[in-house]
Amino acid sequence: MESEKWNKEGIEKAMEEGKEEFLELSIKLNDIIVDFCVRALRTFEAGSGEPLNPVQVKQVITKEVKYVLEQISDPEFIDIIVRKAEIKYAETLEE
Secondary structure (H helix, E strand, C coil): CCCCCCCHHHHHHHHHHCHHHHHHHHHHHHHHHHHHHHHHHHHHHHHHCCCCCHHHHHHHHHHHHHHHHHHHHCHHHHHHHHHHHHHHHHHHHHC
């Protein structure tokens, strides 16, 4: 069976053209992670009944970022994303 070859030049050109979209999506991802952190900060603040001090804020944010990254690195989560991305891509082919 003959293996399919990738069009390296075509891929590189498409990646170059897609840089702006990649950057926009990266910004959206950062914003979503920030939203997770703010949610965690509000939750901890509500539990303590008073504003968090700067050390607590940093600790909560650091733990929340690590937790979110662990979540999205989980193999089951990755499988879900792969399936959803495959479906979404297939839908774009039908358009």
